[in-house]
Amino acid sequence: MARRLSLLAAALLSCLSVGACKQNAADEIVIGEFASLTGGTATFGRSSDAGVQLAVNEINAAGGLLGKKLRVVVEDDQSKPEEARTAVLKLLKQDEVVAVLGEVASSRSLAAAPECQRAGVPMISPASTNPKVTAVGEYVFRVCFIDPFQGSTMAKFAADSLHAKSAAILRDIKNDYSVGLADFFRDEFSHRGGKIVTDVSYSEGDIDFKAQLTTIRGVKPDVVFVPGYYTEVGLIARQARELGISVPLLGGDGWDSPRTVEIGGNAVNGCYFSNHYAADDPNPVAQQFIQKFRAKYSEVPDAMAVLGYDATGVLADAIKRAGTTDGKKLRDAIAVTKDYAGVSGKITIDEQRNARKSIVVLKIDGGKVKFFQKVEP
């Protein structure tokens, strides 16, 4: 019922936003950002937004772009794909932004990307890793690696580093990101001679996973791959340990939130997940960023903050090189980004508009997330 009402409200809002047009000041460049500031995956949106804001402040402090100030309009999509589309429509039609930053979740980027493509406005996703996102069209980019790489890295890691012979998969069936990652893990793990002993699923929002976990317990896997988001991962880990499953759980960058450890507690110790960056990475660019971030927000940035920062950096770099904010020219400039020195590593945009980057595997140990190993593409 609530969903139906919010759809109605969304429809009304989008009607209104087409009619109302606001003139942007001549001395500023307006970019849009849509993020999950509230809702089920709120830490994703809040972190990436913190990264974007930090980057924009720095760019403006250094004199702005093309002699103009950079202004970012932020829209909250409440962690819902249907709201993401509405938010981006508002950014495009009402705020007349020259480029769009967002989203972290692939489902939400996928909902919004066709609108940017249609409007001819470049969109850069900081952290959506599902391959389908940039396949929407030539105006859609990302500054993170994609799931085939992430999934196969974790499969390799399970087989080589953990010497796992068998794996179970527990995927979020309603989530494009989770389903994609599970498939890539499955392919690579089988390809390496490992055996997928069971492949079960849940749906976002579930709080009881004991039925699936009992099935997994019955087939005694060496590892369990849980490519979900942090909201469910903590509970899954807890219930797995309660049922006596003691093998490591593995996951992807969807685990990257302080909530994973908060909800999971001791249950997530000894688990591994792949990520875009590690806070204890000795790379000076990263350490400098962490310092600046701490000074402003007094907390250690997670990967979503780093990618929000890098996405803004890549966009600003392209605006500078293009010398204009014209959609077509800006798009072309983003497309030829090469070796941009981001916090999450050197970013080069390839022909599929994806970033070619290294990946890190992190281990949760004693309630802390620690760097474990780095894998180059």
Next chain:
Amino acid sequence: MNDLLQQIVNGIAWGSLYALIALGYTMVYGVLRLINFAHGDVYMIGAMVAYYAARALLAPGTSSAGAFFALLVLSMVSCGALGFLIERLAYRPLRGAPKLTALITAIGVSLLLENGGQLVFGPDPKFFPQLLETRELSPGSGIVVTNVQLLVLCVSLTLMVGLQFLVFRTRVGAALRAVSYSAEAASLMGIDVDRVISLAFVLGSMLAGAAGVLVGLSNPKIEPLMGIMPGLKAFVAAVVGGIGNIPGAMAGGILMGLSEVLVVGYISSTYRDAIAFVILIVVLLVRPSGLFGASLQEKV
């Protein structure tokens, strides 16, 4: 075999939560013939009250049975008060109005609580404090039963028996039954109908509050929209058991939990939410008044 037994344990533990919520539905329906759609959201408020109380009053990391029972009582009392207010402000003014009006008001109250909850508590999920340390009660048997699961079941059963006693063995219960039978005749006999209806709401909401705390304890992630799906399924459970019937609601809830867990464990999680409604349809086809319901002639 072990797996099947484990799934049955999981199902009963999960179902006893539905049962608690279903008891509240049945309570209100039995007296007022009103489906209180806001009931699932009262359950959410119950969890939130306990969450904030624990954060405000307890040192972080506290785990004691005393603290748990204190929060359980606090949450039940708060939800009882909320139930009283809902009845007083939303439903009582519509007492003489057609049934449909009250039903739509119930949906309105539900939306108010859900969206108000998102405003007040914030829409992101919260982690419910671990008031009791989870311990396994059956080490070595291959079937895990935790103290929390057992507690949830015991609280549900106790509340059900208490409710049954109250309704069939006390004067208040007699008044409840009298109003349920005929509000008009009851008022002619000197029963204060408004008070009895308030009482039904208070009792029902208290049960929802208890369910909220118990779910926080066993599945410690709570958020403002957490009441929608369990509310719906508990309603189905109450109907399947024969709405208005107390042991029926309990049985319906357990049946709902068991079938859900078995479907997820042996078929696919995709059908998790569908199974509740399949059971509803099948039961209503075979026994239109529910498993435990006496067939009654409704005056239309």
